[in-house]
Amino acid sequence: MIDLHPLKLELVERIGWLIRLRWVAVVSTLAGIAIARLVEPALPVLPLVTVTAVIALYNLLFLLYARYLWRRRGTGIRRRRSPIFAAVQIVFDLLALTALLHFSGGIENPFGVFLLFHVIIASILLSRLASFGVALLASSLYAGMALSEMSGWLPHVHLPQLADPLHYANPVYTAAHVTAVTLTLLLAAAMASSVAERLRRRTQELLQASQICEINRSELTEMNERLRQLDAARTQFIVMVAHELRAPMGAIISALNLVLGGYAPPEKQREVLERAQTRAYELLDLIRDLLELVRARRIEGPAQGVPVRAEKVLESVLGLLRVEAESKGLSIEVKVAPDLPPVLATEDQLRSVWTNLISNAIKYNRPGGRIAISLTHDGDQVVGSVEDTGIGIAREDMPRLFEEFFRGEQAKAMVQRGTGVGLAIVKRTVESYGGRVWAESELGKGSKFSFALPRATDELVAQTSENNQKTS
Amino acid sequence: MASKGKVLIIDDDPDFCEFMRIGLESDGFEVLTAASGRLGLETMRREKPDLVFLDVVMAHPTEGVDVTATIKEDPELWDIPIIMLTSIMDTEYIGHFPTDKPLSVDQFLTKPVPMAEVLRIANEIVGTKS
Numbered sequence: 001m002i003d004l005h006p007l008k009l010e011l012v013e014r015i016g017w018l019i020r021l022r023w024v025a026v027v028s029t030l031a032g033i034a035i036a037r038l039v040e041p042a043l044p045v046l047p048l049v050t051v052t053a054v055i056a057l058y059n060l061l062f063l064l065y066a067r068y069l070w071r072r073r074g075t076g077i078r079r080r081r082s083p084i085f086a087a088v089q090i091v092f093d094l095l096a097l098t099a100l101l102h103f104s105g106g107i108e109n110p111f112g113v114f115l116l117f118h119v120i121i122a123s124i125l126l127s128r129l130a131s132f133g134v135a136l137l138a139s140s141l142y143a144g145m146a147l148s149e150m151s152g153w154l155p156h157v158h159l160p161q162l163a164d165p166l167h168y169a170n171p172v173y174t175a176a177h178v179t180a181v182t183l184t185l186l187l188a189a190a191m192a193s194s195v196a197e198r199l200r201r202r203t204q205e206l207l208q209a210s211q212i213c214e215i216n217r218s219e220l221t222e223m224n225e226r227l228r229q230l231d232a233a234r235t236q237f238i239v240m241v242a243h244e245l246r247a248p249m250g251a252i253i254s255a256l257n258l259v260l261g262g263y264a265p266p267e268k269q270r271e272v273l274e275r276a277q278t279r280a281y282e283l284l285d286l287i288r289d290l291l292e293l294v295r296a297r298r299i300e301g302p303a304q305g306v307p308v309r310a311e312k313v314l315e316s317v318l319g320l321l322r323v324e325a326e327s328k329g330l331s332i333e334v335k336v337a338p339d340l341p342p343v344l345a346t347e348d349q350l351r352s353v354w355t356n357l358i359s360n361a362i363k364y365n366r367p368g369g370r371i372a373i374s375l376t377h378d379g380d381q382v383v384g385s386v387e388d389t390g391i392g393i394a395r396e397d398m399p400r401l402f403e404e405f406f407r408g409e410q411a412k413a414m415v416q417r418g419t420g421v422g423l424a425i426v427k428r429t430v431e432s433y434g435g436r437v438w439a440e441s442e443l444g445k446g447s448k449f450s451f452a453l454p455r456a457t458d459e460l461v462a463q464t465s466e467n468n469q470k471t472s
Numbered sequence: 473m474a475s476k477g478k479v480l481i482i483d484d485d486p487d488f489c490e491f492m493r494i495g496l497e498s499d500g501f502e503v504l505t506a507a508s509g510r511l512g513l514e515t516m517r518r519e520k521p522d523l524v525f526l527d528v529v530m531a532h533p534t535e536g537v538d539v540t541a542t543i544k545e546d547p548e549l550w551d552i553p554i555i556m557l558t559s560i561m562d563t564e565y566i567g568h569f570p571t572d573k574p575l576s577v578d579q580f581l582t583k584p585v586p587m588a589e590v591l592r593i594a595n596e597i598v599g600t601k602s
Contacts, residue, residue: 243558246583247485247583249584250488250583250584251485251487251488251491251584253584254487254488254491254492254583254584254585254587255487255491257584257586257587258491258494258495258587261586261587261588263494263495263498263499263587263591264494264495264498265494265498268494272490272491272494275487275490275491276487278487279487
């Protein structure tokens, strides 16, 4: 995961920079002392060099600690401790600078403006509040030094070449000087930290944007792959459909060819034509199924249903399918709860739901098996289910069961023809009315398919029957 | 009338088998049918037909192709002429049902084949054989 805290990220990098900068400061200070000594013989070299040595020493310790932190990369310690570490360094630097100023003329030394650097560094590295803290500390140290020297609490180092006459003992000069320095430091903190804050925010936004881009890209790749698979499935489906359509058509043409060409003996002609007729109906059914699928796929958003009595539709579907089931030696049990409310759908669509589920139960059942159909209501829903004692469905096929064009291995092995469209139609239809479908199955034992459709509201039922009366 | 020869139809479409039977029998052939690749192979071993009409897409999309692969490796069967029939337009579409088995057939016909053509081929192949 990308670290979204640029302030802390930046800090980790900047701490090394701070330490390197301090080495430069140590060398420059020593050079400065040497040059100043040439101009000003009164400069106390020993205390100044000692302070500089102390700076070098603590910088060495900081360097070791920074290396330790660097090794703890990724543990979180580095990120948690870095702000405190930076603040500690800045405080040390302020103390050292104040000491250097004290030993080189106090407020008479113009290098007091160097305090500004520290405030600016703090504003860049630390939070807004912390940079004000640093500005206040710098001002207090400076004012403390000035007042201590003025009051004689600390000895004043007078550098006659630098400042003459004496300013440090003049309360007005000291007050003006200290006020100017304090205001400068506070304003610098305000301006620099506001710019730094804005930059940090921008960095954060950029980081977030690039993270979102990354997420979108992986989503797109995934979506593209899904589309590619769907497209491949569709191409195969079209080939299957073409085959399915040609098979009955081929049989019909063969039959006609047989009769018209005089190859069928007269006593066989009727049988041949009857078979052709059956295949023509089969073709019609297939086309109806495909259209049904297209229709179910086209519905977007909740469909407009009318109150339909699910048990009546079930009865008429059973009337058509019972013969087929009996020819396979299947027994059908039907349990319909009394006082069922009508559901919200259309009669045609509900018919297709029942037909698909029941013909599956017939097709994939073992000879002499059982089909149990139930219809109950559960709160605001009517729940229908069709249970068979057939081949069942493999666990790995369950999630794809309602996908268009999908047929399980067992189903393919058992029943030759099938477009893999039936359950997809059921799912699309039921869901378009705000219902849901689900399946339970055990391989080799049987399957149970259920659907729940919302009941039609009493209001809608009343309205519909009113309309029916008007039209009749 | 003495039979011109034995023709086996391997196809999972019972109507198609029946129509082929009626047509071929009207021309004096003896007709056997099998509804799957497995049954077809069993019948071939048992009956040694003179000609086989084999459907490509049965329970499995490549069932017919699998049958030819088995035939090719069985010395008892590899001399029997095979005519492949399918509703799929041409071999290109076979590509959508991948199989690593090579097609080994004498002829590849697209359904529906006019009965006159079926009889012409049957007479030609069975005729040259006997």
